[in-house]
Amino acid sequence: xxxxxxxxxxxxxxxxxxxxxxxxxxxxxxxxxxxxxxxxxxxxxxxxxxxxxxxxxxxxxxxxxxxxxxxxxxxxxxxxxxxxxxxxxxxxxxxxxxxxxxxxxxxxxxxxxxxxxxxxxxxxxxxxxxxxxxxxxxxxxxxxxxxxxxxxxxxxxxxxxxxxxxxxxxxxxxxxxxxxxxxxxxxxxxxxxxxxxxxxxxxxxxxxxxxxxxxxxxxxxxxxxxxxxxxxxxxxxxxxxxxxxxxxxxxxxxxxxxxxxxxxxxxx
Numbered sequence: 001x002x003x004x005x006x007x008x009x010x011x012x013x014x015x016x017x018x019x020x021x022x023x024x025x026x027x028x029x030x031x032x033x034x035x036x037x038x039x040x041x042x043x044x045x046x047x048x049x050x051x052x053x054x055x056x057x058x059x060x061x062x063x064x065x066x067x068x069x070x071x072x073x074x075x076x077x078x079x080x081x082x083x084x085x086x087x088x089x090x091x092x093x094x095x096x097x098x099x100x101x102x103x104x105x106x107x108x109x110x111x112x113x114x115x116x117x118x119x120x121x122x123x124x125x126x127x128x129x130x131x132x133x134x135x136x137x138x139x140x141x142x143x144x145x146x147x148x149x150x151x152x153x154x155x156x157x158x159x160x161x162x163x164x165x166x167x168x169x170x171x172x173x174x175x176x177x178x179x180x181x182x183x184x185x186x187x188x189x190x191x192x193x194x195x196x197x198x199x200x201x202x203x204x205x206x207x208x209x210x211x212x213x214x215x216x217x218x219x220x221x222x223x224x225x226x227x228x229x230x231x232x233x234x235x236x237x238x239x240x241x242x243x244x245x246x247x248x249x250x251x252x253x254x255x256x257x258x259x260x261x262x263x264x265x266x267x268x
Contacts, residue, residue, distance in 0.1 A: 023156060028074050030151055031067065036060060038078045038086075038147040045122040045141040048148040049100070057152035059089030061099040062125070063107050068134055071149060076129040085124045085139075085146045092121040092138070110136045134235040 023035035030036045039051065052058050064070050075086060091098040098105055113263075120138035124146055127134055139146075 025150075029072070030070060031063075033154045034151050035154060036038060036071070037150050037152075039075050039080050039150070041148060042145045043087075043148060044144045045087050045091075046144070047144075048146065049149055052150035055150065055152070057150040059102055060149045060151045061089050061101050061103050062109075063103065065107070065109075068109060071125065072127055072132075072134050074149070075147070076125040079127075079147075080129050083126065083128045083130075084171075085126050086135070086149050087146045087150075088123050088149070090123040091141070097123055097138075105260060108136065109134065111189050114138075125245070139177075183200075244261075 019121060023029055027035035027037045037055070037057070041051075043051065049188055060071065062071065066151055071086070075084070090097045090105070091100065092098075096105070097108075114135065114137040119148055120140055122139055122141040122143075123136055124143075
């Protein structure tokens with residue numbers, strides 16, 4: 001199972017989280033009276049938990065596709081060009097997962113091909129910004145290359161206004177946009193992306209090898225041609241030198257004959 005978000009839904013969610021005035025600076029509106037803060041750091045699950053606790057918040061819990069879309073929008077805003085994992089506040093208790101804030105675990109987004117092993121006790125959300133796709137997987141809690149999203153509750157006096165604002169936003173979104181789930185298409189596109197990356201790497205390796213061979217062959221043939229030219233010049237110079245030496249040693253035959261005739265005429 002994958003969740004795929006349309007561009008319009010992403011734009012509306014980004015508008016919501018960017019322009020909410022109820023949350024402190026650096027925080028984004030989430031559920032009624034809740035705010036989110038994204039940390040693009042690489043930490044373990046326990047470190048992520050401690051980080052959120054240190055700022056009087058907790059790891060995020062997700063209870064609907066709408067909420068997941070908001071997390072996706074925030075993650076895409078912070079890391080727009082790369083896929084990445086984000087710790088969420090769920091751990092395995094006995095044989096099932098539970099949210100750390102003890103809220104109901106009614107919504108999940110774990111695909112069938114994301115194997116949940118027994119030693120993988122912590123859940124993480126995978127964000128694909130360039131495909132607008134998200135899904136969850138379970139990992140070893142000691143994995144240390146995951147980002148963090150914390151949530152915290154606002155002051156009680158802001159709750160009524162926040163609920164009204166949230167209701168208006170939800171009504172607007174539900175009336176104008178749909179959050180589409182296209183599991184098969186997303187899975188195929190993800191696999192195609194991986195295959196494309198492998199193909200590009202293989203093609204690049206072939207290009208490098210072909211270019212290297214071409215350069216080596218070009219150098220070899222250029223050297224060979226230069227060697228042949230030098231040999232020809234050497235043979236030509238040697239031939240010219242031999243002819244010049246031969247001309248110097250042998251007087252012209254015509255001059256010898258003329259001298260013999262002049263000698264005979266003088267005798268007579």
